[in-house]
Amino acid sequence: MAKGLIVKALSGYYYVLPEGQAPGTEALVQCRARGIFKKHKVSPLVGDRVDFSLTENGEGTVDAIGERTSELIRPPIANTELAVLVFSVQEPAFNDQLLDKFLVHIEKAGLDTVIVLTKTDLKPEDTEWVSRIEPYRRMGYDIFITSSKQMEGIDAVRARLSGTVSVFAGQSGVGKSSLVNALLPGLKLATDEISMRLGRGKHTTRHVELIPLNGGWVADTPGFSQLDFLELEAEELSDCFRDxxxxxxxCRFRGCLHHKEPGCAVRAAVEQGELASWRYEHYLQFLTEIKERKRRY
Ligand SMILES: Nc1nc2c(ncn2[C@@H]2O[C@H](COP(=O)(O)OP(=O)(O)OP(=O)(O)O)[C@@H](O)[C@H]2O)c(=O)[nH]1
Ligand SMILES: [Mg+2]
Ligand SMILES: [Zn+2]
Structure with a gap:
């Protein structure tokens, strides 16, 4: 039995980098997961530290999964420390409702977060994103403004990601793979035109993969925009909104859901203009989603 790190998952295979080996395709052992995992409804994730053994056909089997320090369902990955939420200022347009949704999930998972805005070279006519992003800085999120095409803001992102294990998350076409390529000159992850993608609902990146970066790892992931609040209780939601x-x-009542309860300090803050009203609106929308989910199950 040997130890290793799952750096890629694809079509039912897990690609394990044996401990002590330098990253690189040649070093990877292509593994299947042992049947026992399925029985217990756990599956190995990229980022998992595992025990594996070699089989006769030159492949391997993942036998045991080490304890996880963090876990995300979307994108599916374990043991990352930092979530990099990637949003383009245009193509697709900046979407703060989706940003708030991502933030809720990341806060719940307990990861550090940075927000990266991409494609600033497109200079959208609608510059509302500028005023929409500033409040997040005040909430304590680091924000990076970049153009992978013009290599702007890339060094600052690289410096922030060095030595940590980070995961990229964002809609399809926002430029996640392009940004990873910009961070690592010489790397050529596939990227594709947004116009083609919109027509056919195409996603260019189809698997999660950890890529070595300055003593750490960065995970490129497939784009997604649908996120369910499957694991979140209504009472936990406001904890995931830093502001x-x-x-x-x-609030007057413990367990206040900040909706119609009397003496709600959150609502008062919105009324006094101290708390951004759109953040509160997103909060209420997500609260409704959680309650409706409860009704369905
Ligand atoms: N103008 C401009 N275009 C960019 C920039 N970054 C990425 N693009 C373009 O945006 C399109 C999508 O980029 P990708 O990197 O494939 O996007 P992705 O987020 O990895 O998409 P998925 O893999 O489907 O999730 C490509 O046509 C890129 O060339 C940028 O900084 N400026
Ligand atoms: Mg991609
Ligand atoms: Zn309240």
Whole structure:
């Protein structure tokens, strides 16, 4: 039995980098997962530290999964420390409702977060994203403004990601793979035209893969825009909004959902203009989603 790290998952195979080996395609052992995992409804994830053994056909079997320090369902990955939320300012247009949704999931998972805006070279006519992004800085999120095409802002992102294990998340076509390529000159992950993709609903990146970067790892992932609040309780939601969360302790009732309860400090803060009303609106929309999910199951 040997130890290793799953760096890629594709078509039912897990690609394990044996401990002590330098990253690179030649070093990877192509493994199947042992049947026992399926029985227990767990599956290995990229980022998992595993025990594996070699089989006769030159492949391997993942036998055991090490304890995880973090776990995301979308994108599916374990043991990352930092989530890099990637949004383009145009093509597709900046979407702060989706950003808030991603942030809720990341806060719940307990990861550090940075927000990267891409494609600033497109200079959209609608510059509303500028005023929409500033409040996130005040909430304590690091924000990077980049153009992979013009190599702007790339060094700052690289410096932030060095030595950590980070995962990229964002809609299809925002430029995740392009950004990873920009971070690592010489790397050529496939990227594709957005116009073709919109027509056919095409996703260019189809698997999760960890790529070595300056003493750390960065995971490129397939794009997605649908996210369900499957694991979140209504009572937990405001904890995942850093700004709402600061007002919640002053609410009259413990367990206040900040909706129609009397003496709600969150609603008061919105009314006084201290708390961004769009953040509160997204909060209410997500709260409704969670309650509706409860009704369905
Ligand atoms: N103008 C401009 N275009 C960019 C930039 N970054 C990426 N693109 C283009 O945006 C399109 C999508 O880029 P990808 O990197 O494939 O996007 P992705 O987020 O990896 O997409 P999925 O793999 O489907 O999730 C490509 O045509 C890129 O050339 C940028 O900084 N500026
Ligand atoms: Mg991609
Ligand atoms: Zn309240």
């Amino acid at each position: 709402l969360h600061t007002y919640a302790p002053a």
